[in-house]
Amino acid sequence: HLGEQKLVVLTNSSVYNETLSNLCHGCYQLLISYQGLSPMVRGTENLDENHSIIKKSRYIKTLDVTLTLKAGDDLYWQEAYRIGVVLFIAALIAAFLAVIFYWNWQSARVSLGMLLQKGMSRKEFIPYYQPIIDCRSGEVVGQEMLVRWRRFDGVLVQPNQFIPYAEDSGLILPITDLLLDQVYRDLAQLKGWVSINIVAQHLESGLLSQWFSLNRDPMVKRIAFELTERKPITQFELALAEIKAVLPLCHDFKLDDFGTGFGGFSYLQRLGINSIKIDKMFIDTIGTKDLKGAVLDAIIAFGHESNMEMIAEGVETQEQVDYLAAKGVYQHQGYFYSKPLPLKELLHFYLQVSHVR
Numbered sequence: 001h002l003g004e005q006k007l008v009v010l011t012n013s014s015v016y017n018e019t020l021s022n023l024c025h026g027c028y029q030l031l032i033s034y035q036g037l038s039p040m041v042r043g044t045e046n047l048d049e050n051h052s053i054i055k056k057s058r059y060i061k062t063l064d065v066t067l068t069l070k071a072g073d074d075l076y077w078q079e080a081y082r083i084g085v086v087l088f089i090a091a092l093i094a095a096f097l098a099v100i101f102y103w104n105w106q107s108a109r110v111s112l113g114m115l116l117q118k119g120m121s122r123k124e125f126i127p128y129y130q131p132i133i134d135c136r137s138g139e140v141v142g143q144e145m146l147v148r149w150r151r152f153d154g155v156l157v158q159p160n161q162f163i164p165y166a167e168d169s170g171l172i173l174p175i176t177d178l179l180l181d182q183v184y185r186d187l188a189q190l191k192g193w194v195s196i197n198i199v200a201q202h203l204e205s206g207l208l209s210q211w212f213s214l215n216r217d218p219m220v221k222r223i224a225f226e227l228t229e230r231k232p233i234t235q236f237e238l239a240l241a242e243i244k245a246v247l248p249l250c251h252d253f254k255l256d257d258f259g260t261g262f263g264g265f266s267y268l269q270r271l272g273i274n275s276i277k278i279d280k281m282f283i284d285t286i287g288t289k290d291l292k293g294a295v296l297d298a299i300i301a302f303g304h305e306s307n308m309e310m311i312a313e314g315v316e317t318q319e320q321v322d323y324l325a326a327k328g329v330y331q332h333q334g335y336f337y338s339k340p341l342p343l344k345e346l347l348h349f350y351l352q353v354s355h356v357r
């Protein structure tokens with residue numbers, strides 16, 4: 001609008017034809033309708049539009065013209081083809097990466113297995129001991145043996161990096177066998193009992209009764225076992241028979257990670273276990289508003305009622321010590337007292353404790 005006058009610009013309609021056809025032949029159609037007259041068609045004459053994906057109209061008031069742009073099947077198929085190609089390439093890349101990943105994972109597993117085998121023959125698995133303290137007397141009543149893998153290059157590998165594989169592959173059986181022998185050699189220097197971590201496989205394989213039949217020294221009565229609740233027992237009868245056979249020869253069986261796994265109260269009853277290790281997860285709730293705090297209290301109440309020996313795991317603070325003592329749980333294990341130590345440092349720890357007392 002220029003004041004009361006209008007400026008009208010006419011564009012040669014062939015521009016539409018060319019532009020629309022150049023973009024994609026058979027894809028676009030432009031309808032130009034003026035004052036109710038039948039519309040002029042530009043672009044593709046007879047548009048196939050079963051899959052029409054665009055239809056846009058615009059009314060230009062000053063010219064009284066309606067422009068309608070439509071897209072037809074050719075555009076649809078062109079796009080579908082383009083997306084198809086992109087997806088196909090993406091699928092190829094994903095499959096390629098998956099193969100590489102699987103191959104790496106598999107060879108890492110195989111080589112971890114070989115490294116563990118070598119580690120056994122070189123005696124690289126060494127027992128660390130974490131003392132368990134009676135908080136009333138401050139005395140060491142026992143210790144848990146926690147394995148460490150000291151590689152030939154001096155690197156100390158933590159259990160979470162190889163125990164899951166050792167358990168899945170069955171290598172945990174010969175490793176535990178070696179550890180039992182080493183614990184047996186250390187026993188004379190250890191105070192109280194020493195517990196060894198086992199999984200259902202140990203019971204199902206009869207490894208423990210075999211070991212005890214070969215080692216009849218009365219000192220082995222100080223060896224205890226911690227059966228984790230995190231993994232289920234599949235052959236219950238076999239496990240039960242093994243516990244019955246070994247129980248008179250050892251200190252006791254303890255249910256480890258109590259409250260976190262499969263067995264719970266029914267394991268204790270059916271397996272005849274009367275010692276539990278309360279998992280760190282529950283000890284961590286002391287002094288917090290975590291709802292699991294109520295579970296801790298319930299576990300402790302259950303322990304007292306059923307006359308269970310209770311050991312609190314992962315005790316890190318004075319507040320936790322006080323809380324547990326007030327609830328009648330006196331056997332504590334955790335960084336508050338000591339982290340797991342090699343034998344030599346454990347002996348130092350015994351000395352320190354006896355000096356403090």
Ligand code: C2E
Pocket residue numbers: 130145146147158159160163172179197198199228256257313314315316333334335336340
């Ligand atoms: P677990 O049996 O629950 O052992 C307790 C773990 O908690 C140990 O970790 C110990 O170092 C850690 N811990 C103890 N007190 C504290 C604390 O106050 N704070 C914190 N943050 N952690 C604490 P570790 O030695 O790394 O062992 C990890 C797991 O590996 C063990 O868990 C056990 O399931 C497994 N494991 C260790 N040695 C053996 C073994 O000889 N045989 C089998 N089958 N499993 C083993």
Ligand code: CA
Pocket residue numbers: 144197226256
């Ligand atoms: Ca344990």
Ligand code: CA
Pocket residue numbers: 256257277279313
């Ligand atoms: Ca535990």
